[in-house]
Amino acid sequence: MDVLNKSIQTALEALPKTSSSSSDGVSLVSLKCQLLLSYVQKLAFLMLVKLDDESFLQHQDVVEKLVQLRIEIEKIRPLENRIQYSVDKLLRAAGRKEEIGSIKEPENNGNDKDSQDSLKLHYKPNLSEFADDSDGPASENNVVKEDDKSSISSEDEEEELRSAKDGIYRPPRIRAVTMDSEKRTRHRPNHLVDEFVSSDMSSVPQSMPSVGSNLEKRGRVIHADERELQKMRERIEYEESNYTRLPKLSKKDLKKSKRVKKHDYGGEDWSLLDRKFHDDDFSNRKLDLTSRAKRRANFEDVNDGSLASPVQIGQSYRKRKKNLKRR
Known part of the structure; x- marks a missing residue:
């Protein structure tokens, strides 16, 4: 007990005599500090009771108050998570207090509005730097840059005046962009040529079925036809296993299936020989x-x-x- 009393006494002496006002701070943070302080006090009191070999039943009101404080602290935690961003923002602003205080206030009271506007536009990007450099001589480049600066500044002033009048935000016009009007022709790939290049002209080993073993599956076909055949097999298997008929194929699907069987002979695809x-x-x-x-x-x-x-x-x-x- 003597050691505890001495540590408490030294802690009290280290504390400032006058407490700073917290009226302008965050009320939730101050409430949490008070709850934690009261919670620690109740725990210290119960520790003293335990050291004196007394029963907790005599101090049941302290135990109930301790449980109440614990519940209140847990209820404050989600609220604290909500205002965490605002608290961090205030802390960063307090850390930059010296930097903000270094900005001098305007001497003339009549030019307060103009000075505030100039401070707001202090970090405005230099739009003239976005323009491309031309290939002409240096003198011509300087003239062009000056003309661009004047035109850009005049356009910005006009946009600011218009947005100030009607209150509608208009993004700054930095550079004009034209859309491509030419339509590019799409190249349609030839699946037979792709298969020939990937299989016959490649040195990578491939697994091939023996001759005549895949005649029931129409033999060797191109990749696109193989996908169509797989869909037809799945359709037939579903109808046979569920004893039901699926809706008829559309005209487009029927045309694709006929196209697959068009050049089939002997389990092979001979469309490459009759290719226009x-x-x-x-x-x-x-x-x-x-x-x-x-x-x-x-x-x-x-x-x-x-x-x-x-x-x-x-x-x-x-x-x-x-x-x-x-x-």
């Missing part, structure tokens, strides 16, 4: 008026029996062959 320079999707596109007129004239010449080029004869032959397949 242009794909069917590109050849079936609608032509403009001049192209259609030329095609019609060429077709009439062929029907009349006049001489035609081999390309025109081949086109007419493919068209007739296509009509016969449809029948």
